[in-house]
Amino acid sequence: MSDSIADKAARATPPRVARKVRGLSDRAIAWIFVAPTIFLLLAINIFPLIWTIRLSFTDFRANRQGREVEWVGLRNYERILTDSDVWLSMQATAHFLIWTIALQVILGFALAWLINRKFKGNDLWTTIIVLPMMLSPAVVGNFWSFLYQPQIGLFNYVIAFLTGQNASSFDMLGSVDLAPWSIVIVDTWMWTPFVMLICLAGLRSIPDYIYEAAEIDRASQWRQFFTITIPMVLPFLMLAVLFRGIENFKMFDLVVQLTGGGPGNVTTLTSIDLKREAFEKWRTGYASAYAIILFVTVFGLASIYVKALNKVKER
Structure with a gap:
């Protein structure tokens, strides 16, 4: 039909x-x-x-819902920018950011360069190296807090063996001088594999014929490294710095598990200081202004950095 x-x-x-x-x-x-x-x-x-x-323009307190909220204008912002404790937390955050990013970039690139050599057991070692970044920051914080124990901590025994001093003399979490470095070490241990993977992707994106042409021109290994490898991996390195910078600026759980912001305020990062203002002192309006300042700071720095990154990629 x-x-x-x-x-x-x-x-x-x-x-x-x-x-x-x-x-x-x-x-x-x-x-x-x-x-x-x-x-x-x-x-x-x-x-x-x-x-x-x-x-952020009010004196609102979350624990006093019934009271009348007063409009304070820019007073919260003025108090934050003139508060010495806020600047101390900014200083602690800057110390944490600079050292963690620098160490992670150097170590991450070095590991990526070694793994890119494609030796026997390459895949196994890559898997072992990336294990720390798979763990929860809270778990890592608890794990390292035991390693840092002055009496029974393995880390202290290793340092004592290398320096020839008593293990109990190294109180990484209780010392004003050592506590900032304790969180730098842990964060570097945990997130260096992340930077390594980004650098490894950059190294493996370089075509082999470029190195072959350089060898024909009798360029040394060092010259190839500084004229081919570094320039071509630089955008990936900058991308890793951007990711780690944003993440470490808002670092909270790892530091809370390790030091709680102490001793004193030497490891009180801005995220910890903000949490105290909002949920311990209950100055919600003040904390809101604090959060806006941090947001504008990160957004502004990230915008400038992304423009620089785009210029490097266009070369």
């Missing part, structure tokens, strides 16, 4: 035209699926940001 004219016309009509005939275009269908996600992201990110900005 032959098909009807209507059936032939339906088969001949392209799917897009058929959907438009039914009243829904491809763009409308796409918006139907995407719109819920967009609204969810706006609700989770944009609304809290706007609410935080509003609270």
Whole structure:
């Protein structure tokens, strides 16, 4: 039995035209699926940001809901920028950022360069090296707090063996001088593999024919390293610095598990100081202004850095 004219016309009509005939275009269908996600992201990110900005201009306290909220204008911002404790936490954060990023980039690149040599057992060693970054920061903090124990900690015995001193004399978490370095060591141990993987991707993206051409021109290994390897891996290194800088600026759980911000305030990073203002002192308006200042600082520095990164990639 032959098909009807209507059936032939339906088969001949392209799917897009058929959907438009039914009243829904491809763009409308796409918006139907995407719109819920967009609204969810706006609700989770944009609304809290706007609410935080509003609270930053008030003396609101979350533990005193019934009291009248006073509009204080820029007073919270002025107090933060003139507070010596805030600047001390900024200094502690800067120390943590500079040293962790520097060590992770140097060690991560060195490990990536070694693994890229493709020796026997390469895959096994790569898996072993990346294990620390798979752990939870809270677990890592607890694990290293035992290693740092003055009486029974393995780390102290290793240092004592290398220096020839008593193991109990090294109190990494209780010493004002050593505590900042204790968190630098742990974060470097945990996140150097992340930088290594990024650098390894950069090294393996360099075509072999470039090195072959350099060997034909009798370029030494050092010359190849500084004129080919470093320039071509530099965008990947800068990307690793960006990721680790943003993550370490908001570092919280690892430091809380290790030192709790002590002894004194030497390891009180801005994230810990912000948490104390918001949930221990309950100065919600003040903490909101604090959070906005940190957000603007990170966003501004990241924007400048991304522009520099784009210029390097365009070379």
